[in-house]
Amino acid sequence: MPPRVCRCQEECPVGTFGAGCAQACRCGDHSQCCPASGACVCEAGFSGEACDVPLxxxxxxxxxxxxxxxxxxxxxxxxxxxxxxxxxxxxxxxxxxxxxxxxxxxxxxxxxxxRCQNGADCHSVSGACLCAPGFQGPSCSAPCPAGTYGTNCSSSCGCQNRARCSPVDGSCSCTPGLDLDLDLDPNPVPDPWSRPDVRTRGRDPFQTLGLVSRLPL
Incomplete structure (x- = not known):
């Protein structure tokens, strides 16, 4: 079949043809639409009514x-x-x-x-956001809820004594005064007017059993 040739004096906007350019062309990507008849003129290497069949x-x-x-x-x-x-x-x-x-x-x-936030990338095909650790939501704009951390906020924090948990890696940030460990001397001085010998090693000093109440006023 000889190739179709378009002989036209006036051109319509791309994608239209006919009187007043009122009709829509139905040609494929590898063709041009004749503005007079709407016939598809295929580029080299393609055939078919819509020029969508590779040779x-x-x-x-x-x-x-x-x-x-x-x-x-x-x-x-x-x-x-x-x-x-x-x-x-x-x-x-x-x-x-x-x-x-x-x-x-x-x-x-x-x-x-x-359209992602907080350093998140998106899926190369769908555009869905792939949140960085510590964030969630369609655009990764929301931090993890309290008590959770990590990718998709799927891990549970293990912090104690009201310590703050990093939403990124779960590390604990202790509240001031609660990051010491208390250890009483097993052989305290019996003098009632002296303070017990206290060695702090990680607990709140004010949580000593009866310590505050036994101190002289």
Whole structure:
């Protein structure tokens, strides 16, 4: 079948044809729409009513369809039958579709911008936020609830005595006065007017058993 030729004197805006350019073209990406008739004029290497049928079998390109496409097949949408140029699936980039989207981008041709916060990256295909440890929510804008930490806030804190738990790594920040460990001398001086010999090693000194009440006023 000889190639269709469009002979037109006036051009409509891209994607339209006919009287007053009121009709929508139905041509594929590898074609031009004749503004007079709406017929699709295929670029080299394609055929079909909508110019969406490559002349070469999948994975091959060239005038004789004898050259192997250089694209990484699992990540490739199509290989141009004449040039061998790779068109990547969403989430992939590079000349051969073997590179993921750069940080901060996702989607078709990696042109969509991620909408994540607090240092989070997003899924290269869907754009879903992958929160950094310590944050949660659709955009990773919310810190972990009290008592939890880590990736997806899935770990439970183990801090005691009202200590603060880091939402990132679960480390404990002790409340002032509660970070000492108390140890009473096992042989206290019997003098009632003297304070007991107290060695502090990690508990609140004011929690000594009866210590405050026994001290002289």
């Amino acid at each position: 070469c079998p999948e994975g091959l390109y060239g005038l004789r369809c004898d050259r192997k496409c250089p694209c990484h097949a699992p990540n490739t949408r199509s290989c141009h039958p004449m040039s061998g140029e790779c068109t990547c699936r969403p989430g992939w980039s590079g000349l051969y579709c073997n590179e993921t989207c750069p940080p901060g981008f996702f989607g078709e041709a990696c042109k969509e911008v991620c």
